[in-house]
Amino acid sequence: MSASTFTVHIVDDDNGVLRAMARLVRTAGYGCRTFDSPLQFLDQYDPTGPGCIVLDVAMGELDGLRLHEELRERGVEHAVIFVTGKGDIPMSVQAMRAGAIDFLTKPVDSDALLAAIERARSEDAEKQQQVDERASIEANLAKLTPREREVLTHVIAGRLNKQIASDLGTVEKTIKVHRGRMMSKMGVHSVAELVRLAERAGVPPHEKQ
Amino acid sequence: MSPELAKETDRLDVLSLRDSVSTAMLVALAYFVGAELAFFIGTLSDKIFAPFWPPNVVLFCVFLLVPMQRWWLYILVAFPAHIIAELGVGMNVPQLLVAFVTNVAVAGLNAAAVTLLAGGRPWLGDPRKALIYVAATALVSPAVVALGGAFVPILGGTIGSYWDFWAQWYASNALGSLTLAPVILTWLCEPWPPLSQTPEAQRSEALALATALVVVCAVTFAVGPGTAGNSFLPALLYLPLPLIVWATVRFGVKGASGAIFIVTVVLIWRTMNSQNLFTGGDAESNVLALQTFLIGLATPVLLLGAAINAIRSAEQTIRDSQERTAFAFASNHIALWEYGTAGERFWTSANCNAMLGLKPDVELTRTSFLGTIHPQDIAAARDIIRTTAVATEPTTREFRVTFPNGETRWLLARGYAQRDKNGDIVQTAGILTDITDRKAVEFEAELQRREVSHLMRVSVMGELAGAIAHELNQPLAAILANAEAARRMLRQTPTDIVEAGAALDDIVHENKRASEVIRRMRRLLRKGDSKPEVVNLNDLVESTVKLLHSELISRHIKVETNLGADLPIIWGDPVQLQQVLLNLMMNAMEAMNLVPPSRRVLAIGSHHVNADSIEIVVKDCGHGLAPVSTKQLFEPFFTTKDQGLGLGLSICLTIVKSHGGDLSLGNHPDGGVAATLTLPSRQIQTMAAK
Numbered sequence: 001m002s003a004s005t006f007t008v009h010i011v012d013d014d015n016g017v018l019r020a021m022a023r024l025v026r027t028a029g030y031g032c033r034t035f036d037s038p039l040q041f042l043d044q045y046d047p048t049g050p051g052c053i054v055l056d057v058a059m060g061e062l063d064g065l066r067l068h069e070e071l072r073e074r075g076v077e078h079a080v081i082f083v084t085g086k087g088d089i090p091m092s093v094q095a096m097r098a099g100a101i102d103f104l105t106k107p108v109d110s111d112a113l114l115a116a117i118e119r120a121r122s123e124d125a126e127k128q129q130q131v132d133e134r135a136s137i138e139a140n141l142a143k144l145t146p147r148e149r150e151v152l153t154h155v156i157a158g159r160l161n162k163q164i165a166s167d168l169g170t171v172e173k174t175i176k177v178h179r180g181r182m183m184s185k186m187g188v189h190s191v192a193e194l195v196r197l198a199e200r201a202g203v204p205p206h207e208k209q
Numbered sequence: 210m211s212p213e214l215a216k217e218t219d220r221l222d223v224l225s226l227r228d229s230v231s232t233a234m235l236v237a238l239a240y241f242v243g244a245e246l247a248f249f250i251g252t253l254s255d256k257i258f259a260p261f262w263p264p265n266v267v268l269f270c271v272f273l274l275v276p277m278q279r280w281w282l283y284i285l286v287a288f289p290a291h292i293i294a295e296l297g298v299g300m301n302v303p304q305l306l307v308a309f310v311t312n313v314a315v316a317g318l319n320a321a322a323v324t325l326l327a328g329g330r331p332w333l334g335d336p337r338k339a340l341i342y343v344a345a346t347a348l349v350s351p352a353v354v355a356l357g358g359a360f361v362p363i364l365g366g367t368i369g370s371y372w373d374f375w376a377q378w379y380a381s382n383a384l385g386s387l388t389l390a391p392v393i394l395t396w397l398c399e400p401w402p403p404l405s406q407t408p409e410a411q412r413s414e415a416l417a418l419a420t421a422l423v424v425v426c427a428v429t430f431a432v433g434p435g436t437a438g439n440s441f442l443p444a445l446l447y448l449p450l451p452l453i454v455w456a457t458v459r460f461g462v463k464g465a466s467g468a469i470f471i472v473t474v475v476l477i478w479r480t481m482n483s484q485n486l487f488t489g490g491d492a493e494s495n496v497l498a499l500q501t502f503l504i505g506l507a508t509p510v511l512l513l514g515a516a517i518n519a520i521r522s523a524e525q526t527i528r529d530s531q532e533r534t535a536f537a538f539a540s541n542h543i544a545l546w547e548y549g550t551a552g553e554r555f556w557t558s559a560n561c562n563a564m565l566g567l568k569p570d571v572e573l574t575r576t577s578f579l580g581t582i583h584p585q586d587i588a589a590a591r592d593i594i595r596t597t598a599v600a601t602e603p604t605t606r607e608f609r610v611t612f613p614n615g616e617t618r619w620l621l622a623r624g625y626a627q628r629d630k631n632g633d634i635v636q637t638a639g640i641l642t643d644i645t646d647r648k649a650v651e652f653e654a655e656l657q658r659r660e661v662s663h664l665m666r667v668s669v670m671g672e673l674a675g676a677i678a679h680e681l682n683q684p685l686a687a688i689l690a691n692a693e694a695a696r697r698m699l700r701q702t703p704t705d706i707v708e709a710g711a712a713l714d715d716i717v718h719e720n721k722r723a724s725e726v727i728r729r730m731r732r733l734l735r736k737g738d739s740k741p742e743v744v745n746l747n748d749l750v751e752s753t754v755k756l757l758h759s760e761l762i763s764r765h766i767k768v769e770t771n772l773g774a775d776l777p778i779i780w781g782d783p784v785q786l787q788q789v790l791l792n793l794m795m796n797a798m799e800a801m802n803l804v805p806p807s808r809r810v811l812a813i814g815s816h817h818v819n820a821d822s823i824e825i826v827v828k829d830c831g832h833g834l835a836p837v838s839t840k841q842l843f844e845p846f847f848t849t850k851d852q853g854l855g856l857g858l859s860i861c862l863t864i865v866k867s868h869g870g871d872l873s874l875g876n877h878p879d880g881g882v883a884a885t886l887t888l889p890s891r892q893i894q895t896m897a898a899k
Contacts, residue, residue: 023708086675
């Protein structure tokens with residue numbers, strides 16, 4: 001995944017600071033969108049795609065912490081990095097509890113800021129990867145016939161073909177065919193792999209009545 | 210009353226009574242001697258008897274000197290003296306009694322009239338009192354009592370007309386009041402200056418005058434039998450007059466009474482011993498003539514003496530008053546001056562030269578006056594001379610003078626033009642006051658005011674320290690980020706030169722912004738003299754809002770400025786004026802602490818009230834002022850804040866007043882407090898600035 005697709009949203013009502021931080025972020029190879037007012041940000045912010053938000057705490061219209069609250073209420077997943085001119089401990093604790101990635105004081109050390117952004121990016125990437133993986137598992141699951149899916153639940157429950165055939169009222173050979181097709185459709189070669197995928201996708205193993 | 214005190218009081222009464230008794234004895238003796246003297250004169254010559262009756266004069270003087278309640282005592286002791294004296298000349302009892310009653314009556318009436326009408330001493334001190342004295346004691350009172358006195362000779366069996374006796378009795382008593390009584394009352398009862406303080410020349414003059422008068426009278430009055438019909442006779446009578454007038458003019462009523470006494474004594478002596486002006490007929494006519502002459506002489510001379518005394522006393526009063534005035538002026542560092550329009554000379558009070566640092570003998574002219582003035586104040590000094598002469602109202606100027614020893618003093622001149630009936634200026638006059646001490650106090654007060662005002666600014670800066678640090682942090686943050694970005698760009702290939710240049714431009718810009726913050730802060734913290742200069746109030750408001758920017762954000766206060774366009778500039782001290790704005794805004798900010806953040810609005814407006822003044826209104830949207838008087842709000846140490854010193858508004862008001870403006874606070878109809886600052890504008894300079 002290329003870094004340039006990762007967008008840093010910077011919100012600061014001081015234009016000088018805003019421009020300088022944007023410049024720094026771009027130099028480091030990230031994409032950047034700037035907002036010089038929290039209200040403008042709420043209006044124009046695009047939460048899709050990979051990215052993070054750098055928020056100034058002390059802003060006239062709406063301070064950073066309140067803005068963060070608002071974002072969480074909207075279910076925004078982008079990580080938030082706080083930047084403040086006069087941060088104190090209670091404020092930083094509140095911010096971190098609310099799920100911020102970092103709480104930096106101005107003048108911000110560029111390494112610290114970029115490190116925080118990078119951390120956000122990697123977290124974001126990881127999260128994206130999980131999302132992607134789950135999506136592909138679910139896509140594979142969708143390809144299964146009802147019988148194959150039934151067989152899957154039995155397989156991840158650790159049952160043998162013979163037992164499954166007995167449970168489903170069929171012969172072992174048939175189960176073997178379903179099982180082969182199912183394993184191939186799920187793109188796995190071992191039961192262990194299948195169990196992991198099922199677990200991730202939230203498919204429960206068959207439980208014996 | 211305690212027994213001791215009672216005893217003491219008794220003793221005092223006894224003492225004073227003993228005193229009174231011994232005085233009374235003396236009076237009785239004087240009465241007796243006076244009577245004997247009169248009889249003696251009467252027996253010396255067959256041509257004349259005593260022209261006046263001394264015992265009555267003695268009683269009259271005593272009555273004048275002692276309180277009326279004590280008269281009885283002296284009447285009591287005089288009575289035996291009277292009996293003894295009169296029995297000695299063979300008076301019968303009814304005659305003797307009537308004589309005593311009339312004697313006491315005339316003396317009492319005289320004394321009562323003088324005391325009641327003319328008041329206390331000096332009885333001959335001024336013309337009014339002297340006139341009352343003469344009218345009472347030489348006219349009315351003897352004339353009335355003579356109605357009874359005329360019976361004395363009748364009862365004695367003397368044959369004659371009642372009115373002749375009345376006239377004799379009247380004249381002898383009137384003359385006594387005019388010749389003998391004034392000497393007693395002025396020579397014996399008036400204070401004399403100590404002999405040592407009397408100049409030698411004056412004593413010699415008095416002695417020479419008395420001697421000359423005795424000689425002249427002795428020679429003049431001793432006319433031979435042939436001279437009686439001489440044509441020089443009337444002229445001779447006037448010969449003593451120059452000496453009498455001289456004595457009167459030089460020595461006042463004392464001189465007058467003394468001279469009259471001398472003339473009387475010499476005349477009686479001459480009349481008894483030789484041919485005389487008044488010895489042509491029988492004894493009664495001679496005496497009546499002599500009495501008429503002396504009454505005619507004594508009356509105007511006494512009145513003249515009293516007038517001289519009044520003039521002397523007035524002169525003394527004026528001298529005393531001048532002395533007091535001069536002392537008061539000198540003590541208060543005030544001098545008087547007059548400046549004629551004709552010449553260039555000043556008339557001044559004595560201390561003026563000293564106040565200007567000139568030697569006492571230097572003549573004060575326009576040039577010598579201007580020569581003392583401090584070079585920088587010459588214009589003001591010239592101005593007071595020039596303006597006073599044309600202005601209809603008194604003019605006032607302050608200027609400094611430099612003494613020869615280099616000392617500088619502040620003077621205040623106040624002058625007005627004196628005009629004649631036509632309204633033309635006769636001269637200018639006024640006062641000169643040394644106000645150096647006042648100036649020093651004012652200067653000291655101004656220094657202290659500046660000191661306090663500076664301390665208040667420092668304290669405001671302290672309150673704003675956090676906000677200002679933040680204000681400074683912003684550009685620093687931008688500078689750091691830009692610098693880091695530029696560094697990274699320069700390391701990258703290909704190097705984005707354009708963007709790196711832009712980063713450096715921003716660094717320069719942000720640096721200037723930081724300097725601006727520091728400059729604003731430092732200007733407000735500046736101490737000492739700040740000279741008045743041209744101030745654009747709108748700029749000042751904006752600069753103050755910037756200074757408070759971070760504080761406003763952290764307090765969640767929104768600022769709404771509504772600054773009038775084309776506002777004229779004003780003349781003032783920008784630091785002090787900004788202090789006022791800062792103070793008003795900070796008060797407004799604090800007033801909104803309890804208002805929900807979304808509703809906190811600080812409104813600042815400026816506009817033209819009229820051609821001469823600008824108004825700035827700082828309004829909050831807090832809960833308004835508690836009902837305290839507006840005057841109280843501006844009083845030092847009055848505060849509504851928990852941790853306020855109560856000096857802010859007081860200092861603001863002082864600053865605004867010193868700019869010729871005004872400051873008021875009041876609840877706004879829309880809620881909150883509105884502080885209204887009015888300052889005079891400078892139209893002419895606005896034009897010049899444009």
